[in-house]
Amino acid sequence: MLLLPDFVNYDVSLVQQSFTSAKHNRGEPAYQLSYCGKEESVQSDAVVIQRLAPLSQLLEADTIVIPGINHAMTFHDAEVMDYLQRAAARGIRIASICSGAWVLAASGLLNGKRATTHWLMAAELAQRYPQIHVEPNVLFIDNGQLLTSAGLSAGLDLCLHLVELDLGTRAALALADYLVMPQARIGSQVQQLQQLPASAERMAELQLWLTEQLHSAITLEMMAERVCLSVRSLTRHVQQQFGLSPLSWLQQLRIRRAQALLESSNMSIEQIANSCGYSSAAGLRHTFQRHVGCSPSAWRHTHQPHEKKLLN
Structure with a gap:
């Protein structure tokens, strides 16, 4: 998980809960979750997360998840973008939650691809990055290597989708049961229910x-x-x-x-x-x-x- 300053607390918690709770069919933990950042600690409001791994560890991951950040429209960090570009070049899967799509957009990785984000930010994302095919009213989009989701509960749908891709439907259903939520909704379901x-x-x-x-x-x-x-x-x-x-x-x-x-x-x-x-x-x-x-x-x-x- 890539943690950036002013992260959205809910997004971080849902990623953490999803991937530390996912199990193989025999009951063994399925994922090893690392927290990476540019500095050794990162803060959002009163919440501080310490002992972060360096950005270089992103290049050793199978999957990188980018939680949303507040003030995402002003994001610009050349070092972070460089590491994401290098990770993508290595074929590493990268997924964003909500406003985390702006980080991928700034990195140029979404150019020519379909993407989504929270519906309140979708029009601005499309205007700022016309090379991206922004779809404002879906829960998540899976481009294969790059995935984006809308806000809040849609991020959980994306996490369940990733678990299903990796471990199968049975594991995803078991995780949904553990999280006391319905089976993951399909990505094309509209945001504004x-x-x-x-x-x-x-x-x-x-x-x-x-x-x-x-x-x-x-x-x-x-x-x-x-x-x-x-x-x-x-x-x-x-x-x-x-x-x-x-x-x-x-x-x-x-x-x-x-x-x-x-x-x-x-x-x-x-x-x-x-x-x-x-x-x-x-x-x-x-x-x-x-x-x-x-x-x-x-x-x-x-x-x-x-x-x-x-x-x-």
């Missing part, structure tokens, strides 16, 4: 129902009827909150269920397909490959814990 309170409540009700019915054949009409909406209204509500069509949203829920079962059960691919609402294993394989980028068998091999073999 407070503008749509009735819609948010209906979509939460629909998602709960869908997770209980994923084994069944579910139509668009059934989804609309469940929340007493027309198909047209349902489509608008889902698009507003998730940036997806209702059936694409349903497909994501099915894939996430399949990922969890592949990691945590010995069910066959055919059984998992039936449990997730696919008519055949071939249907699951095709959809899984398109959405995840690998076959269900490859996902299971990578993410399911393997018993150690004893050599006689």
Whole structure:
């Protein structure tokens, strides 16, 4: 974690809590978290964090997370930017929380890429850095090596997303349970849900129902009827909150269920397909490959814990 002066306390705490609490499927801690900074200590209001590792340790990391900073629009530190550029050149993954995107922007690393930040700062970010494709109303954006998120709880969604990428769906769900929060929201969900309170409540009700019915054949009409909406209204509500069509949203829920079962059960691919609402294993394989980028068998091999073999 890169700690800069005037850091946002909440962002630092959510990063710390997420990555020190994440566990492998066998229960061992999954991450070693280091705190890096330009000086040996860093302060924000009355909070002081001491014994920071030097910036050079960033170059030894697998992932760098940049919490938000207050007064981010005036950030300019040549040494910090140099280390981030060197880290990116080495292929190190870099993620920012909220206003931390301004640090990446100042470093030039987001040029030509999609990015987001807190919606209150998005227009200024787009104006100040026209080379960046700023998307103001999503929770987080994953460009592969570079990831950015909106503010506050969206930063937690990004941390859970990183854990899921590294350790699999089962570990991410276990971490969400530990943090007493719902399963991570998808990155395309809109930031300003407070503008749509009735819609948010209906979509939460629909998602709960869908997770209980994923084994069944579910139509668009059934989804609309469940929340007493027309198909047209349902489509608008889902698009507003998730940036997806209702059936694409349903497909994501099915894939996430399949990922969890592949990691945590010995069910066959055919059984998992039936449990997730696919008519055949071939249907699951095709959809899984398109959405995840690998076959269900490859996902299971990578993410399911393997018993150690004893050599006689």
